[in-house]
Amino acid sequence: MPSISLKTPLVDLAAIKGSGLSPAVARKLAAAVAGFAGRVDPYDTNVEDLLCYFPARYEDRSNLLQIDKLYDGIEASVELFVRVSGAFQVGKNRGPKKPPLYIFELTGGDRERVRKPVVVMWFISGKTAKPVIEYYSKRFSRGVRLVAHGRWEWDGRRNTFVLKVNRPEELEILPNSEDDETFGLLSTVSDSQSASPAPSQDREDEELEKDEIRAEFATVHTARHVPVYRKLGPFQTKRLREILSFVVKELDVGSVDENLPSGLRERNGLINRADAITEIHFPPDSAKISEYESYRSNAHRRLIFEEFFWLSLSLQLIRGERRKESKGSVIEITDEMKRRIAELLPFRLTEAQRRVVRQIFADLTSDAPMNRLIQGDVGSGKTIVAFITMFAAIENGYQAALMAPTEILADQHYRNARSFFEKAGYQVGLLIGSMKATEKRRIQESIAKGEIQVIIGTHALIQDAVEFEDLGVAVIDEQHRFGVLQRAALKKLGTNPDVLVMTATPIPRSLAMTVYGDLDVSLIDELPPGR
Structure with missing residues (x-):
């Protein structure tokens, strides 16, 4: 059982x-x-x-690549039998203060010893280099059978293929086949040559480093x-x-609860969860290894679908709850406001910008708080759209804040905001961490009294000392630079204000709808003339 x-x-x-x-x-x-x-x-x-x-990754060890099938640049797994291994020092003129540098090489061939041997090499340095070399020399002694995986390159000087590895511990030692002694590969290997634990290794780890394979696990590798x-x-x-x-092998498949409805699985051609969990670790013999390498196997498809399904469902539930929330600010979009905005604009908006502005105005006038993501390339005009959003809130008697990820970007937004908002008679303030304490207190007091209508800043905006008189719109630049907690903290500064986030990071729309599932997504897919 x-x-x-x-x-x-x-x-x-x-x-x-x-x-x-x-x-x-x-x-x-x-x-x-x-x-x-x-x-x-x-x-x-x-x-x-x-x-x-x-x-x-996965390897088809029922049909490992032969040495004579290698070519320059191929990434492959090759079964090797060690013929000789050792290290030599390089860079002897590195200077007295630099640690010694060695190259460890092992030459390996096929079991039949009929094909040209190849070389696997890696660097060893540091004060403990010599005991490390001794460890690897014993570990990869003559006759040891291993699998070497990586990018093989032709070495004209050696006239053979070479594999350079960064982590030699990934060279996996295999159980020796029963015919090895026939070819004399193990005739010089004695029990005293078995590798002792690597230097600086805890004694408790010795059991983890043993290369001996128990009989019941021999066929696993x-x-x-x-x-x-x-x-x-x-x-x-x-x-x-x-x-x-x-x-x-010992898992009770009855303990693996199926968490997707049968109808959903059938429509999408998905296997059950218990089979997926076992097959993703140990593919059936009939499976195509190429499907596993490309994450397109039945097991991968099932588990990937499951993860995205539950993520999408949870985000939809969050969005549904958000739309039920009452909105603290009531914003009206009048013809007079649109006229004033047109007078402030230094250029004509692109069609993409106008489309996004219409979407934002619909959010601002709705009963539910806005939670919208604007995605657009650098130079596509996201900032002016954000300023229009903030202006709509200010015209209705609310404050607006814009939080940037760096002080340099915050200062840039501050200068642009002053040229836009001060023409309409509104005060713009900057709040960043590098300000002197007295200046910070002055800005914080002005924000609390409502004397500053537009506030530009960094994370300093979400400190405990910052209080708004009536925050209506919060804008966050470069959404991916802020976590969920920072976004929530800025939102709490008002009574459920409208939130607009911006990013220039290219995100496919389908992925954006998943990653930012709690946000409505707008795309500025057109650059202004001359950009």
Whole structure:
């Protein structure tokens, strides 16, 4: 009977027969997963958190690329048997204060020793370079079988292919095949040559670094579609693969609740959640590895759809609640106001700007508070649209604020705002963090009394000392530079004011509707003449 459910605590895996985890290693696993899953207490992590740590890529080890099939620039996984390994020092003229620099190289060939060997290399430096070299020399001793993945390049000097790696721990050592002794590859390997733990490594991590593979896990690493994981805490991909193989095998699929309606799954051709969770880690033999590499497998499609479905639904619920909120400011758009705006404008608006202004005016006069995102390239005229929005609020007796992510940008907006609003008789103030305390207090008092109608600033606008007499519109420039909390803090400065956010970051409309699902999206897709 399966003994594991999605809610099984990771620290309890050590007590389950066949897990191969000691209590200390189970605690380390829980701590590593807690960091990934955002858990404060590692004892709260469970099997579902672990199963959400998806593979970074997949390898078809039922058909690894042969050395003679390599070509310059190919990214591929190649099975190698180490023939010789070692390091040599380079950059001997680097200076006495710089640490020594070495290149570690291993030369590997095919099991049959009939194809030209290739080279895998990486740099080692620092005061502990020599013990590190000793560690790698033992780890990659003669006859060791491994898989090397990356971009292979032709080296004319060596007259062979070379793979340069940044993290040699990603070179995965495989169990030796039963025919190795026939070819003499292991004849010089003794037990004393097995790699000891890497320098500076905790003794508790020794179990994680062992290259020996238990018999029950031998087939997990070879002769199949194999998941490759990024290192998680002290756990390398091979150890993670073994742990996840055990978890998937012992998982009670009945504990995996289906969270999508059957009709929705059928219409979109989606597999059930239990199959998706297991197949994303261990693809079935009939699966196409190319679909997994491109995230188009049945498992990927199901889990991606599920995540976007629930995100979209939650944002729609938030939007629905927002539209039920009562609006603190009542803004009227009159013909006289439109005439005054036209007199202030130094140029004629583009059709795209006029379309967005009409959308904003409809929001301002509605019963629900505005929450709109304007997306447009640099120079498309987002700022003048924001000024028109702020002017509409001021004409109705409210204050308007614009928050920028940097003091330089805030100062630029301040100068432009003065030339626009002061012609209409309105006062413009600047509030930024670098101001002297006395100047800040003067501006804050003027804001609280309503003497300043337009306030431009940075995060200083959302400090506790800032109080508005009656904030009607809040504008946030470069939306992606502010978090949700900053946006909410600015909104709280008024009685549910209308909020307009701007960004020049290119976002496809479909993605914008998802990421900014609580916002209505407007696009300025036309540049003014001469830009």
